[in-house]
Amino acid sequence: MPDLPRPGTRVSLRYRLPAGSVPPLNDVVGHLLEREPVVRVRTKTGDTVEISPADVVTVRTLTDVPVKASQIRAVEHAAALGWPGLHREWLDGWLLRASDGYTHRGNSAVPLDINASAVTLPAIRDWYARRGLTPWLAVPDRLVRLPRDLTDAEIHLESIVMVRPLPAEPAQEVTLTAEPDTAWLTFYERDVPVEVLTAVVDGAVAFGRIDDAAVGRAAVTPAHDGTRWVGVSAVRVAEDRRRRGHARTLCAALLEWGARSGATHAYVQVLADNAGAIALYESMGFTAQHRERYVDASKL
Known part of the structure; x- marks a missing residue:
């Protein structure tokens, strides 16, 4: 079974239907309520779909509402300038911020340009290492593709942007x-x-x-x-x-x-x-x- 995100996350799931069904697969879009022992997804109509974990074929994490990446980028850009830290530098589409360790927002790199990518991660690590800081990344939905999907253990903090x-x-x-x-x-x-x-x-x-x-x-x-x-x-x-x-x-x-x-x-x-x-x-x-x-x- 593919890794499922945290409950509360809006997802698109493809799952197997009972043997002999035509078509053999179905899709559901909604907010993930539970991951085990049964996967439960609440759709926008309020219905709840229950799926056996073994029947989940693919999962895609979505934004909390349908939204363009440019709209997410607009909010993130304004938010980054609203808490920019004491020292900052633009690097290949990422804004790197440092504040001597005070607050996560003031000491993290956020991808704000459409060309920002994971290729820059080694340089980001070096930038924070020179300052004796943890190289925190602030990773918004859809703005950058990391080398692999994140697990719960790797997510230090998760915020909802309203x-x-x-x-x-x-x-x-x-x-x-x-x-x-x-x-x-x-x-x-x-x-x-x-x-x-x-x-x-x-x-x-x-x-x-x-x-x-x-x-x-x-x-x-x-x-x-x-x-x-x-x-x-x-x-x-x-x-x-x-x-x-x-x-x-x-x-x-x-x-x-x-x-x-x-x-x-x-x-x-x-x-x-x-x-x-x-x-x-x-x-x-x-x-x-x-x-x-x-x-x-x-x-x-």
Whole structure:
């Protein structure tokens, strides 16, 4: 049986029908629910198809919704410029980013040009080795073909990239600053230098805070096609202040700031297992577009 991706992934499966069936094979497209003991796939109509693992002939991983590669590239380009690290270099269609090890996004190579390929992997490994860093690759759906398919063990982190058009809904007043102040940094808690948080290329950044309840970051940057996107990230809500609408209020204010700053679309990158954040963004009009996986290039 071919290797199956993680449950939740949208797939196209070809499988064998019972002996004597005409035709002998069938196809199903939908979200993978289970891999064993029975392969279960939910289609867009809501039906569930159950298949014996031994009958699976081929499997192809798809984006979460039908989308062109150029649309994925646009979001990834804007997102890379919105978290570009402290040092960066273009290499054969890849953008290599380094931030002294702070954050995966700021220390990973992402394929943004249509000509980016796995041929560049040795040079990417060398670039990060010279800096004493792990050569992380940020691998979006469909933008590059790696030497082989990834296994679960090789995927370090998996994010769902969600998008929506702007303008945003009217927002309540939230404190917005061009740099994170002491209160913002204290609340954020993560050990990320200010210069990493404020770095953007060809864009602008804002930091939002709701008193001692929530903080978040937004960056407006261009895609390769000239469209401008706002990306919301670094959202934190105090544990004792959750489920009171603070995250929604904060994100709405950051989106409104993005629209005022020239963005026409918005994106968020959410860990695939963060069901609460996914539900929040869905309620704000975001839809899952594609996935991005972090892998160690030294193991490929």
